[in-house]
Ligand SMILES: Nc1ncnc2c1ncn2[C@@H]1O[C@H](COP(=O)(O)OP(=O)(O)OP(=O)(O)O)[C@@H](O)[C@H]1O
């Protein structure tokens with residue numbers, strides 16, 4: 001994924017000469033201000049996190065779509081730092097929850113506690129009662145506790161003793177996980193992975209970036225003190241609300257819709273794939289495509305927008321055949337092939 005207005009299109013993508021849909025009238029001014037604020041968010045995050053642009057973009061897209069995001073990478077590639085910095089750059093309430101083997105569902109959602117003064121049970125809110133929940137190392141906790149979080153993600157409310165308690169809006173979970181081969185982890189079930197709109201993978205940094213990371217540290221950067229690094233809120237709930245409304249107005253030509261469907265269908269037919277992208281996955285790609293088009297300053301979506309978001313939106317919705325997996329095939333390999341062969345509307 002590349003950054004809107006900040007980078008070249010992804011390799012292999014073809015630029016569409018003419019928009020497939022006629023551009024609409026210019027969006028209302030507040031939406032444009034929100035777009036600028038959200039693009040600035042990237043620069044703000046860059047004050048602490050070197051590189052990892054695709055991950056930052058993926059998280060912003062997820063927020064624009066009211067979706068949740070999963071971040072995967074080996075230890076020490078700044079997964080936690082990225083989410084903490086993003087939270088600091090957004091004036092939203094945020095809580096961090098470190099998932100551990102002994103964490104209980106009630107530690108996530110909250111629970112009824114007995115108040116001896118009033119002799120009554122009162123609900124003590126868990127950390128999910130926030131705008132941005134950093135669910136750190138989600139695959140270190142057993143399935144029961146994961147399930148509690150995933151339920152909350154879907155329903156946006158906590159039900160205890162039959163009483164539903166709505167979560168604040170906006171509400172998004174940004175969860176981190178180490179690749180599942182690591183010892184002592186509980187991989188998220190496929191069906192539940194689907195609840196994450198996007199899965200961004202954080203690669204090891206290229207050499208130049210790594211040198212810059214060390215230069216930051218040599219210059220006194222303290223990851224524990226983001227304010228000292230100059231990170232401050234540049235966008236907030238009003239921007240997100242205006243942005244979401246504008247994203248929902250992004251036009252998508254029937255041919256681009258059909259392209260999304262063809263990509264999803266091609267994943268189902270791929271020989272290495274056991275279970276391909278579902279229609280729900282295709283609708284997810286429609287949503288992220290529109291958000292990307294809007295972030296890029298357009299009122300219509302192009303096949304390039306689809307391509308830019310296809311990997312992040314679909315990679316966790318593909319189950320590979322065990323033989324293929326043993327041969328080193330990954331969901332990204334499949335998606336690269338699918339993107340290379342499915343005809344692009346022009
Ligand atoms: N791209 C980067 N930019 C700036 N600092 C970085 C970067 N990558 C790693 N670091 C440094 O490494 C530290 C480790 O990052 P962090 O704790 O966020 O990693 P993590 O991916 O969450 O690891 P784990 O999986 O062990 O939780 C950061 O606090 C920072 O000092």
Ligand SMILES: [Mg+2]
Nearest residue numbers: 079080136176
């Ligand atoms: Mg971490």
